[in-house]
Amino acid sequence: MFLRASLNQIIHCLRRATRGVFFHPRICLGRRLLGRVAGFGLIVLLATLAGCSFKTPQSTMDAHGLVARDQLDLFLITVWVSLFIFITVGGTMAVVVWKFRERPGDENKPMPSQGHGNPMIEISLITASIALLVIIAVPTLKAIFLTDALPTNQPYWKPSLLGNWYTDAGGQLTDESSKDEPLTIEVDGKQWWWSFTYTQFGITTANEFYIPAGKVVQFKLRSDNVIHSFWVPKIAGKVDCIPGRANWMWMMADDGKVASDGYDHGPIGADKYENGLYYGQCAQYCGEAHAFMLFRTRVVSDKDFVAWVKHSQQKVPAPAAGGDWAKFSIATKGNETTPPDKTMLATAEQRGAALFVGRASCMMCHTIDGSNATGTIGPNLSHVASRTSIVAGFLDNLDNEGKAIDPVRQRDNFYNWISHPYDFKPGNLMWYPLPGATSGGLRDIVKQNINNKTPFTDQDWHDIAAFLMTLK
Ligand SMILES: [Cu+2]
Numbered sequence: 001m002f003l004r005a006s007l008n009q010i011i012h013c014l015r016r017a018t019r020g021v022f023f024h025p026r027i028c029l030g031r032r033l034l035g036r037v038a039g040f041g042l043i044v045l046l047a048t049l050a051g052c053s054f055k056t057p058q059s060t061m062d063a064h065g066l067v068a069r070d071q072l073d074l075f076l077i078t079v080w081v082s083l084f085i086f087i088t089v090g091g092t093m094a095v096v097v098w099k100f101r102e103r104p105g106d107e108n109k110p111m112p113s114q115g116h117g118n119p120m121i122e123i124s125l126i127t128a129s130i131a132l133l134v135i136i137a138v139p140t141l142k143a144i145f146l147t148d149a150l151p152t153n154q155p156y157w158k159p160s161l162l163g164n165w166y167t168d169a170g171g172q173l174t175d176e177s178s179k180d181e182p183l184t185i186e187v188d189g190k191q192w193w194w195s196f197t198y199t200q201f202g203i204t205t206a207n208e209f210y211i212p213a214g215k216v217v218q219f220k221l222r223s224d225n226v227i228h229s230f231w232v233p234k235i236a237g238k239v240d241c242i243p244g245r246a247n248w249m250w251m252m253a254d255d256g257k258v259a260s261d262g263y264d265h266g267p268i269g270a271d272k273y274e275n276g277l278y279y280g281q282c283a284q285y286c287g288e289a290h291a292f293m294l295f296r297t298r299v300v301s302d303k304d305f306v307a308w309v310k311h312s313q314q315k316v317p318a319p320a321a322g323g324d325w326a327k328f329s330i331a332t333k334g335n336e337t338t339p340p341d342k343t344m345l346a347t348a349e350q351r352g353a354a355l356f357v358g359r360a361s362c363m364m365c366h367t368i369d370g371s372n373a374t375g376t377i378g379p380n381l382s383h384v385a386s387r388t389s390i391v392a393g394f395l396d397n398l399d400n401e402g403k404a405i406d407p408v409r410q411r412d413n414f415y416n417w418i419s420h421p422y423d424f425k426p427g428n429l430m431w432y433p434l435p436g437a438t439s440g441g442l443r444d445i446v447k448q449n450i451n452n453k454t455p456f457t458d459q460d461w462h463d464i465a466a467f468l469m470t471l472k
Contacts, residue, residue: 009030009033010033010037057278057279058233058234058279058281059233059234060072060075060233060234062234063234063235064234064235064253064254064278064299065232065234065235065236065251065252065253065254066236066251066252066254067146067147067235067236067237067249067250067251067252068232068233068234068235068236068237068251070142070143070146070147071143071237073139074139074140074143077135077136077139078136081132081135081136084132085132147237147249147250150182150216150218150250151216151250181200182216182217182218182250183198183200183211183212183215183216183217183218184198184199184200184217184218184219184220185197185198185209185211185217185218185219185220186198186199186219186220186222187219187220187221187222187230187241188222188223188224188241189221189222189223189225189227189228189229189230189241189282189286190223190225190429191225191226191286191287191289191429191435192282192286192287192288192289192290192292192293192392192425192427192428192429193206193207193293193295193378193379193391193392194206194207194230194282194293194295194392195379195380196208196209198309201309201312201313202313203309203312203313204367204380204382205312205380205382205383205387206379206380206384206387206392207294207295207296207379207387207389207390207391207392207393208295208296208297208298208387208388208389208393209295209297209298210297210298210299210300210304210305210308210309211251211253211297211298211299211300211305212299212300212301212302212305213253213254213255213276213299213300213301213302214252214253214254214255215252215255215302216250216251216252217250217251217252218248218249218250219239219248219249219250219251220246220247220248221239221240221241221242221247221248221249222241222246222247223241223242223243224243225243225286226243226286226287227240227241227242227243227284227286228240228241228282228284228286228293229241229282229283229284230249230280230282230283231280231281231282231283232251232278232279232280232297233279233280233281234278234279235251235252235253235278235297235299236249236250236251236252237249238283240284253278253297253299254299255299255301276298276299276300277296277297277298277299277388277400278296278297278298278299279294279295279296279297279393280294280295280296280297280393281293281294281295282294287427288426288427289425289426289427289428292391292392292393292394292425293392294389294392294393294394295392295393296387296388296389296393298388298402311383311386312382312383314369315369315370315382316368316369316370316371316382316383316471317370318353318371319347319349319350319353319467319470320332320343320344320350320353321344325357325370325371325372326372328344328353328354328357329354329357329358329372331344332344332345332350332353332354332358333354333358340354347466348462348463348466348467349463349466349467349470350467351460351463351467352463352464352465352466352467352468353467355460355463355464355467356368356373356464356467357371357372357373359449359454360445360456360460360464361442361445362375362464363375364377364440364445365377365378365430366378366379366380366381367380367381367382368380368381368382368471369382370382377429377434378429378430381468381471382471383471383472384397384468384471385397385410385468385469385470385471385472386398386471386472388400388402390413390414390417391417391421391424391425391428392425394424394425395413395416395417395424396409396410396413397410397413398410407469410469411462411465411466411469414464414465414468414469415461415462415465418442418461418464418465418468419456419458419461421442422443429441430442431443
């Protein structure tokens with residue numbers, strides 16, 4: 001009752017206000033109701049602000065990279081200048097409106113003299129405006145130049161070139177001629193996941209990439225489908241992946257040494273939140289599962305980076321047949337004259353591998369380096385079990401420190417995803433066919449198997465999950 005009466009009163013007041021009838025909130029609403037409206041507004045404001053924190057996984061206010069920090073500084077300068085303008089202009093207006101308001105009896109006074117321009121005020125206002133614009137323009141231009149070219153001549157940023165740091169790390173990853181190349185990662189935005197290729201090292205991975213701390217890394221951004229936007233909020237600003245356009249950006253994550261700009265954010269992992277793990281996100285609406293198109297960035301020391309590169313370059317052996325995938329596939333598939341070699345299908349992992357390159361047709365869309373699975377429609381799965389997440393940052397695989405999570409949960413995540421992907425990621429292009437295609441997704445493969453009277457059993461999915469967990 002009270003609520004309805006109050007609402008009616010508020011609406012009545014608003015109507016009067018919009019009709020230009022004399023409107024004074026306190027008189028119109030009454031002191032009690034005005035108090036309630038103000039109180040309610042305050043609660044909403046506080047509740048909204050309570051969601052604000054500078055220490056969230058994707059907060060640009062907590063910069064841990066050179067580009068992000070430069071952009072944060074620029075943002076803050078702009079905020080301060082705008083705040084100054086807001087307070088001076090708004091404050092002047094408030095004072096004037098209040099001081100010169102109409103008082104009872106003023107109707108009878110003569111009209112005040114109407115001034116027309118004041119050269120002093122006008123010149124100083126123009127000068128002040130220009131000064132404020134310059135204050136914003138100088139760091140803006142500096143930031144444009146900073147992000148627009150790969151930095152090679154600054155003392156602190158110099159080790160960006162491959163040759164400089166791999167020898168530091170005691171590694172020899174590429175040939176002499178590539179010494180002067182910057183470390184480059186090719187980023188492919190897919191619907192709805194990310195592929196990362198280190199051509200210099202012959203590595204392709206997905207949804208998670210490694211970079212050495214304190215080193216400039218170049219990113220080439222591509223898309224063969226729709227527009228995506230590549231963004232690691234804490235390390236560098238976003239750049240779009242646009243079909244038919246060669247975009248690029250660079251980033252450098254903090255390594256705890258004092259940078260030439262005077263900042264030091266402690267050693268990698270000193271921040272309890274990060275552990276050198278930074279969240280990324282597609283920042284351009286790209287279709288049904290856009291909101292689930294996440295990725296992760298691991299910032300590690302040179303030594304760990306080299307170790308990761310070497311690990312990722314390793315081919316995956318088949319779980320039987322002396323590691324030879326060709327022999328394994330032939331032996332486990334069999335045909336009419338030679339039945340499948342059951343001795344190679346003794347363990348869950350072996351049965352899972354046989355399904356992967358056989359009846360389940362996972363190989364159509366996925367690559368496992370060293371095997372005959374060379375599909376590229378889905379993520380490269382060669383070392384999927386050593387990534388911190390699966391399904392584009394959506395399901396946990398390892399914890400934030402890269403340590404194993406509960407193996408049951410880890411297996412369940414793999415099992416759940418492959419056995420009913422549609423429950424996790426709406427519209428994902430693993431279960432459903434590619435746009436424009438009438439068939440081809442895992443959904444149709446499963447259907448085909450049912451038609452052929454060899455439906456997938458729960459055990460099959462568990463076996464495949466067991467195999468996936470060996471892909472470390
Ligand atoms: Cu996207």
